Amino acid sequence: MLMQKTASFERNTIVGEAVSLSEIFQYSPTETIASGKTICWEGDAANHLFQVVEGVVRLQRIIGEGRRVITAFLFPGDLVGAALQATYLFTAEAVNDCKIRRMSCKTFHEEVSRSENLRPEYIALLSQEMASAHEQMVLLSKKNAEERLCSFVVRLSERPHLAKEDMLSVPMNRQDIADYLGLTIETVSRTISKLASRKILSPVGRHDLKVASYERLARLSGNTDDFFDKTCDRGSLH
Amino acid sequence: MLMQKTASFERNTIVGEAVSLSEIFQYSPTETIASGKTICWEGDAANHLFQVVEGVVRLQRIIGEGRRVITAFLFPGDLVGAALQATYLFTAEAVNDCKIRRMSCKTFHEEVSRSENLRPEYIALLSQEMASAHEQMVLLSKKNAEERLCSFVVRLSERPHLAKEDMLSVPMNRQDIADYLGLTIETVSRTISKLASRKILSPVGRHDLKVASYERLARLSGNTDDFFDKTCDRGSLH
C-alpha cells in the first residue's frame, strides 16, 4: 500500500505525467493468482482496480442456486473494475494461472484526473467495455447456439497471443464457455462436435482448436457486419 | 450550433463551473421528436449527445433481416451516447413523443474536462450504464419468460413518473418489450395473460398495467437480491 504510493510519487517526479494507463500500473508489484482463485467479490467495497498482466480472468455473477453468468473474459492489458463503483458489480476469478497488478481506486482516480493524456484513454476504455456489453446482449438475445459459438471463437481469435496460424488456444473450460454464451455445457459440446463434423474446426485436446477457416466462422457468427458493409442496412439516408 | 456555443460561454462567465450534467444541457433548446422517429443512427459519426427531457427513447441494433435487439430504454434525465465513441453503437428512436436537448460531443467533453464536479458524475453515469448492461446480460442468459417480464415491470415501476400507486404506465408496445427481453411478441402477450390469470397484474388498455403486488413481482423476477441480503451468497468470507 505504502510502497505503491511511493512508487507513484517517484514516477511523477521523475517522468512527469503518465502517458498511458498501462504505465501507471507498472510500479505496482505483480501478484500471482492461481487458476480458479478469486480476485475480488461481487458486492464488496471496490477499493482496488486490477490490471491483467498474464492469463485470462472471468467476470461473473451468481444468481440463485447454481446459476452463473459470465459477463466478460479479460485478457492481458484489460482492467478489472474500470467502471469505478462503490462495490464490485461482479466476482473476478482467474481462468488459468494469472499475473495481475493492483492499484487503489483513489490513486487511479487521481492519476486520471491529473493527466490530460489518461482521461481520453480511460473514457475510450469504458466505451470499449460498453461496446462489448452491447455485442454480448445481441448474442444472448438473437443468436442460436452455433452462431454464439462461432462468435466466441472469432472473438478469441482476435487476441494475437491466443491465435497461432490455424491453432487457437482456448484457456477456458466448457462450463466457462457455456456460462458466457448462455448455453449449457452439453450444448457447447454438441455444437463443437457438429462444427467438427462439418470440418469447420476440430478440437485438439481440451484447450485448443484447429480452425479451418476464420472467414467461414465469421460468416456463421451471425454478425452482419462481418461480410457486409455496415452502411448498407440504412440505405441512402442523409 | 452557434447559439449553443454562446449559451455555453455565457453560463461559464456568469455562473462559473457547472455543478451537474443536467445543467449543462439547460441552455440547448428542446427539440421535439415524434413517436417512432430516429434521433441518431448506429454507425454514424457521433457528433452529438442527447439528453432525454420528456418521453421514452429506445436504443436498438438491427442484425440481419428482421432481427432487432433493444439494448436499453432511456427516460427523462438519461443521456444518449454518454459512452463517447467515434460512431454511435446503436440507433436511438423515440418510443413515444419525446423532447430532447442536444449538445456537441466536443463541448460536452470540454465541460466535463473542465469541471471537477462533473467528472465524477459522468463516471458514475457510465458505471450506471454498465451496471444496467450487466443486469440485462443476466436476464438474457438465465431467466425464463416470466422472470424476464416481471423484472421488466419491476424496473419500470422504479420510475416515479410511470408508477402511480398500483397503476403502471408502459409507454412501449409489445414488440418493443419483446425485442428488449429477447422474446417474441406472442410470448410476451401470453406471459402477461398468464400473470393476469394468476391475479398478479392485469392489463388496462394497451399501455397500462394494474399491479396487484410489486413485492410478489419482485419475487417472481428471479433477482436473488430482491428478497435476500446480497451478502448471504458469499457465506462468511471476510
Place this chain on the structure above:
DNA sequence: CGTCGACTTGAGGACCCTCAACTCCAGTGG
C-alpha cells in the same frame, strides 16, 4: 491400473418460436 474430473453423446421433454386465425380498437370514408 484405478480414480476422478472434464468432456461427450444419447434420449426425452420443456419452453419458447413459428405460423395462422381471431379479436379489439382507432381511424376513414361512404
Place this chain on the structure above:
DNA sequence: CCACTGGAGTTGAGGGTCCTCAAGTCGACG
C-alpha cells in the same frame, strides 16, 4: 350511423431448439 380497413394484440396448434438427466468416454495423475 355503420361498414371497412389496418395495425396492435391475443390465442391456439404444432414444431424446433436447447435443456435435463443419465450413461459413457477420454485423459491426467497418483
